[in-house]
Amino acid sequence: MKKIYIKTMGCQMNVYDSNRILDAMAALGYEETQDMNQADLMLINTCHIREKAADKVFSELGRMKEVRNIRLKQGKKTIIGLTGCVVQALGEEVFAKVKGLDIAVGPQSYHLLPELVVKYERTRERQIKATFSSEEKFKNLPKMNARGYTAFLAIQEGCDNFCSYCVVPYTRGCEYSRDAADILKEARNLVETGAKEIMLLGQNVDCWHGMGLDGVHEWNLAKLFEEVAKIEGLERIRYTTSYPVDITDDVIAAHKDIDKLMPYIHLPIQSGSDSVLKAMNRRYTVSEYLKVIDKLRKARPDIAVSSDFIVGFPGETEEDFLQTMKIVEDVKYAQSYSFKYSARPGTPASLMKNQIPQSVKEERLYQLQEKLLFMQKAFNEQFLGKNLPVLFIEASKGQVCGYSPYMQNVHAVEDKAVLGQIKNVKITRASASSLSGEII
Ligand code: 5AD
Numbered sequence: 001m002k003k004i005y006i007k008t009m010g011c012q013m014n015v016y017d018s019n020r021i022l023d024a025m026a027a028l029g030y031e032e033t034q035d036m037n038q039a040d041l042m043l044i045n046t047c048h049i050r051e052k053a054a055d056k057v058f059s060e061l062g063r064m065k066e067v068r069n070i071r072l073k074q075g076k077k078t079i080i081g082l083t084g085c086v087v088q089a090l091g092e093e094v095f096a097k098v099k100g101l102d103i104a105v106g107p108q109s110y111h112l113l114p115e116l117v118v119k120y121e122r123t124r125e126r127q128i129k130a131t132f133s134s135e136e137k138f139k140n141l142p143k144m145n146a147r148g149y150t151a152f153l154a155i156q157e158g159c160d161n162f163c164s165y166c167v168v169p170y171t172r173g174c175e176y177s178r179d180a181a182d183i184l185k186e187a188r189n190l191v192e193t194g195a196k197e198i199m200l201l202g203q204n205v206d207c208w209h210g211m212g213l214d215g216v217h218e219w220n221l222a223k224l225f226e227e228v229a230k231i232e233g234l235e236r237i238r239y240t241t242s243y244p245v246d247i248t249d250d251v252i253a254a255h256k257d258i259d260k261l262m263p264y265i266h267l268p269i270q271s272g273s274d275s276v277l278k279a280m281n282r283r284y285t286v287s288e289y290l291k292v293i294d295k296l297r298k299a300r301p302d303i304a305v306s307s308d309f310i311v312g313f314p315g316e317t318e319e320d321f322l323q324t325m326k327i328v329e330d331v332k333y334a335q336s337y338s339f340k341y342s343a344r345p346g347t348p349a350s351l352m353k354n355q356i357p358q359s360v361k362e363e364r365l366y367q368l369q370e371k372l373l374f375m376q377k378a379f380n381e382q383f384l385g386k387n388l389p390v391l392f393i394e395a396s397k398g399q400v401c402g403y404s405p406y407m408q409n410v411h412a413v414e415d416k417a418v419l420g421q422i423k424n425v426k427i428t429r430a431s432a433s434s435l436s437g438e439i440i
């Protein structure tokens, strides 16, 4: 059997895609290895969202090329390929910019990878595919098996929002929703192969409007939750990412009505200033965003909210930044991801005149992250002495760990019998990043 090594960067969608790439290559006789030295095929599944993510490709590729040389001396051939958003963003130019590549495949063309590998082996000519049809991809990939107790399932891909800083519409294309029948089939298969929790993925998951089971009427996300929840053996449903004002009242109601839907929502605000939001081309004001959170908390008072933030967007003043700091306190986020604004080629914001100096961005990010961690610690500390139901997913170094309904990482003393199960844990310690306690 040949071996494939894949390094995944970027978002959960990329993790999902990497799994599907592994399944597609398994059909060609490739088995996954974690050891690069063993790999006949090495892939980097790339991210283009920020400059830092794109830069990582080069260091990873450097390592791969060294290993390829060592293997060559041992008489073994190695193919090196790039997949993902960097390929889509660069197109044919990828071979000039990223030296030493044999194969390049964009996010909508993974189903063609086995064919490209075979063609490369036969001709030794570089191969590239970077088309824009999510539909083709989903219809042509083999069925997906679970690789653990939690699984990702892409239901929607692409984005029509065109936030002025973002490359996603250019790398993942326009919005596409998979049919309900396909999604439900994949979900059932994931559960049959061991998944207890499914995370439904989409760049704008609330826009999902796939064809329903009757083949005539489209469903919405709330209806999909209802049907996925009927799968026996599935314990938990999560979803991400939501665009704040696209979340509908019936999705909000689902948080009250569907037990399997976890009380957690990722609702990226990006900035606490209306003028920055406008320049970002986000379709909401801060007060509209807060109204959505109000409604969610009315439906499900304990819901945990997380967010993404960008600091140092072009033109962001100290006053704008202080409004972001204020929103963090007002919302009391359970978790957050925060980034320095990174100018991305081809986006409108990269051409804006009033770019913010690096040192200011760094200082703001530092302050914001300090506050976010403080809030996160406070969120976690509320659970001290209380019981939380934890789905245990892995064991390592004498501990088992898993997730609470609120996405908190929870540790307990190792007991392998609890893996794949939901157990109540009495919380005895809390930090900003995790909880620990005793299994009851
Ligand atoms: N610079 C910094 N952060 C960005 N994000 C998206 N584009 C950029 C950019 N150009 C962040 C947003 C988004 C998350 C996935 O990445 O916060 O929600």
Ligand code: SF4
Residues within 6 Å of the ligand: 009, 010, 011, 012, 013, 014, 046, 047, 048, 049, 084, 085, 167, 168, 171, 172
């Ligand atoms: Fe990165 Fe966006 Fe591509 Fe995900 S979709 S890998 S975040 S550029």
